[in-house]
Amino acid sequence: MWTTRVAVVPAIVAFSCACGGTLAVVQLQPEDPSTLRVGDVAAVRVDARRQYSIGWAGTSLMLMKRSKERGTWVYFYRAVAAGHQTFVLTPRGSGPDGCVSCVAVHYFVTVTK
Secondary structure (H helix, E strand, O other), X not given: OHHHHHHXXXXXXXXXXXXXXXXXXXXXXXXXXXXXXXXXXXXXXXEOOOOXXXXXXXOOEEEEEEEXXXXXXXXXXXXXXXXXXXXXXXXXXXXXXXXXXXXXXXXXXXXXX
């Protein structure tokens, strides 16, 4: 029984080290199409001083977490399925001449397998 434990503990430690690497986060850029793979994590940064409504189309990304870092809301999404995802950030106020689309910010994402 003691020999079994001796063999199991190093295997658990090795597995933990192999799986415990730093997770890379892709910073999505407005109006710049991005490509992710299933399992990747993406971040959308939004100025906390401006109040945005966030809309989306697609089911390829799932919200994991929202956090506030130095005056910026950061939304973390995990790519869960291949496909296309679009985020539209619309500020509470309209732009010049009441234009909403000219002040909206878009994020375009393609998720591959």
